[in-house]
Amino acid sequence: MARDADRTRKRLLEAAGVEFSALGIAGARVDRIAEAAGCNKAMIYAYFGNKDQLFDAVFSAHVATFLDEVPFDAPDLPGYAGRLFDRYEDHPDTLRLATWYRLERPRGASLQAVVSSNQGKLEKLEHAQREGVLPGHYTPVELLTLVLSISTAWASMTPELGVNAPADRDRRRHTVVDAVRRLLADGESASAPPVTLSGASS
Amino acid sequence: MARDADRTRKRLLEAAGVEFSALGIAGARVDRIAEAAGCNKAMIYAYFGNKDQLFDAVFSAHVATFLDEVPFDAPDLPGYAGRLFDRYEDHPDTLRLATWYRLERPRGASLQAVVSSNQGKLEKLEHAQREGVLPGHYTPVELLTLVLSISTAWASMTPELGVNAPADRDRRRHTVVDAVRRLLADGESASAPPVTLSGASS
DNA sequence: TCGTGTCAACTGACCGGTTGGTTGGGAGTA
DNA sequence: TACTCCCAACCAACCGGTCAGTTGACACGA
Numbered sequence: 355m356a357r358d359a360d361r362t363r364k365r366l367l368e369a370a371g372v373e374f375s376a377l378g379i380a381g382a383r384v385d386r387i388a389e390a391a392g393c394n395k396a397m398i399y400a401y402f403g404n405k406d407q408l409f410d411a412v413f414s415a416h417v418a419t420f421l422d423e424v425p426f427d428a429p430d431l432p433g434y435a436g437r438l439f440d441r442y443e444d445h446p447d448t449l450r451l452a453t454w455y456r457l458e459r460p461r462g463a464s465l466q467a468v469v470s471s472n473q474g475k476l477e478k479l480e481h482a483q484r485e486g487v488l489p490g491h492y493t494p495v496e497l498l499t500l501v502l503s504i505s506t507a508w509a510s511m512t513p514e515l516g517v518n519a520p521a522d523r524d525r526r527r528h529t530v531v532d533a534v535r536r537l538l539a540d541g542e543s544a545s546a547p548p549v550t551l552s553g554a555s556s
Numbered sequence: 557m558a559r560d561a562d563r564t565r566k567r568l569l570e571a572a573g574v575e576f577s578a579l580g581i582a583g584a585r586v587d588r589i590a591e592a593a594g595c596n597k598a599m600i601y602a603y604f605g606n607k608d609q610l611f612d613a614v615f616s617a618h619v620a621t622f623l624d625e626v627p628f629d630a631p632d633l634p635g636y637a638g639r640l641f642d643r644y645e646d647h648p649d650t651l652r653l654a655t656w657y658r659l660e661r662p663r664g665a666s667l668q669a670v671v672s673s674n675q676g677k678l679e680k681l682e683h684a685q686r687e688g689v690l691p692g693h694y695t696p697v698e699l700l701t702l703v704l705s706i707s708t709a710w711a712s713m714t715p716e717l718g719v720n721a722p723a724d725r726d727r728r729r730h731t732v733v734d735a736v737r738r739l740l741a742d743g744e745s746a747s748a749p750p751v752t753l754s755g756a757s758s
Numbered sequence: 759t760c761g762t763g764t765c766a767a768c769t770g771a772c773c774g775g776t777t778g779g780t781t782g783g784g785a786g787t788a
Numbered sequence: 789t790a791c792t793c794c795c796a797a798c799c800a801a802c803c804g805g806t807c808a809g810t811t812g813a814c815a816c817g818a
Contacts, residue, residue, distance in 0.1 A: 359793065378659060380583035384778065394795045399779065453659060456715060457580060457652065468716040476720060495720055496731045499709050502717075507705035510712065512658060514670040515704075518678060518697055529698045536739050559767050559812065586804065596769050601805065 363401050365391040370398075370412045375447040378454040379409050413455055414465060416448045421471055428478040429487045431501055435534040438505035439527050449509050472498070489538055497537075504533050565603050567593040572600075572614045577649040580656040581611050615657055616667060618650045623673055630680040631689045633703055637736040640707035641729050651711050674700070691740055699739075706735050 369390035373382045384405055388395040402408040424441050427434045442449050479494035492500065508526050521529075571592035575584045586607055590597040604610040626643050629636045644651050681696035694702065710718075710728050723731075 362793080376662075378580065378582060380580060381660065383776090385776090395778085396780075396795065397793090400794085405778065450659065452714065453655060456712075457655060457659075458583065459715075461715070464716045464719070468714065469719070472714075472717045472720060491734075492731065493723070495717070495723065498717065499713055500706065500731070500735055502714075503705050503709035503712070504702065507701050510658075510705070511701055512654065512670065512674075512704075514666045515674045515697070515700065517666070517671070518674060521695070521697065529694065529702070532693075533702055533739055536741060537735055539738060539741060539743075541741075561767065564767080585802095587802095595767095597804090598770095598806075599768070602767085607804070 359401075362391070362393055362397055366393065366397060366401060366408075367412055367415060370408050371416065371447060371451070374409055374412055374454065375450045379406065379458045382409075384408075409455075413451050414467065416451055417465060417467060420445075420448050421467070426471075426475050426478060428475070428482040431488070431497070431538060432531045432534040435501050435505045436527055436531040438502070439508075439530045442506060442509045443523060443527075446509065449506060453510070489540055492537075500537055501534055504530055504537075507533075561603075564593070564595055564599055568595065568600060568603060568610075569614055569617060572610050573618065573649060573653070576611055576614055576656065577652045581608065581660045584611075586610075611657075615653050616669065618653050619667060619669060622647075622650050623669070628673075628677050628680060630677070630684040633690070633699070633740060634733045634736040637703050637707045638729055638733040640704070641710075641732045644708060644711045645725060645729075648711065651708060655712070691742055694739075702739055703736055706732055706739075709735075 370387045373387045384395055384398055388398060398408055402411055424437050475498055476494040479497055482488040483490050507530065572589045575589045586597055586600055590600060600610055604613055626639050677700055678696040681690065681699055684690040685692050709732065
């Protein structure tokens with residue numbers, strides 16, 4: 355076990371991923387992370403600054419891997435949703451980290467990688483719509499929001515409901531893919547208010 | 557300001573709701589809750605036992621109000637989704653508390669009120685399907701999961717995506733209602749695997 | 759009306775343990 | 789020697805939880 359800064363950094367990142375995913379930022383304990391990584395607590399501060407920055411490093415790494423492993427596919431949104439589902443099933447940590455991030459992170463500080471990634475997705479969606487590959491009854495943001503939401507439907511479900519007939523994985527996956535497919539089906543769906551913004555009312 | 561146990565309990569519950577909703581269980585501070593409620597920290601332990609039980613009390617109260625204010629309507633799922641959306645928009649705290657609950661309480665202790673409520677919903681869905689009011693291409697659990705997921709689509713969206721064209725509230729509401737409506741549209745959507753469970757595969 | 763006893767409601771101060779964060783020095787390597 | 793990597797030990801602040809003691813309302817007897 356020779357000295358290796360990179361290796362230590364990586365082990366720390368890995369242990370932190372487990373800890374943060376399970377307990378969140380406020381619930382995570384740096385001592386536990388250091389112990390799980392088989393090194394001293396001081397290493398965290400030497401390599402990552404502090405607890406918050408360690409979380410950022412962990413989350414950024416997970417996001418990068420995630421974006422890399424699940425490439426966006428505007429023309430085939432049902433397929434994309436299915437691949438998102440698979441990824442969430444195989445790596446539940448990523449979604450948990452994202453949820454902690456959304457809940458615990460103070461407003462404002464967004465990950466640039468995510469912002470630009472979303473921007474690219476929206477542009478591709480708009481392009482696909484102009485080409486007629488995708489229907490136009492939803493705007494790109496609406497489309498993306500619905501797809502992401504449906505993909506995580508099973509993963510972000512309340513545990514009380516999860517007990518009831520969770521079905522097997524294949525069936526759950528099919529539900530996700532099928533739902534997105536139905537969302538894209540042609541045909542007006544009753545009255546549709548203007549897309550452009552209007553005065554708000556209850 | 558006479559002494560009033562019920563009033564104190566209520567103020568504690570309210571202050572705790574704000575604190576827990578914002579910081580979660582691990583992030584919440586009992587001193588802060590007591591101070592916000594204008595009473596002593598010891599009252600929390602006298603009335604609720606401990607921090608965790610205080611959270612349970614807060615969450616149960618929120619859930620009870622929620623279930624009361626948004627009655628289930630199996631024959632009109634799009635309308636139900638719309639009302640869920642409204643509730644989440646008007647009271648973001650409830651969803652945040654539910655998310656904290658899901659993340660920070662991994663053990664099996666489920667809220668009986670939620671379990672039985674879900675049971676009732678599933679039965680109503682099944683009944684509506686047998687009556688032909690609802691299509692049968694999704695099982696009751698699948699239906700409920702999708703509806704709940706879509707209703708919270710905007711509320712549980714990543715902040716990075718939220719920046720991009722969040723649209724006005726009416727439009728967002730319409731998107732939710734419309735999406736559920738499309739899910740219920742008749743017609744087979746390509747190949748459908750059996751509903752009954754089969755051997756798992758990747 | 760006054761004095762007194764009683765008890766729930768409430769409080770200030772404290773405790774044991776924990777937490778994020780720091781530091782001085784030692785081991786390994788070139 | 790000089791430089792990097794690493795850690796045991798330490799610290800100040802903080803946190804959940806407890807407890808002995810105080811306060812206020814009210815019933816009751818005279």
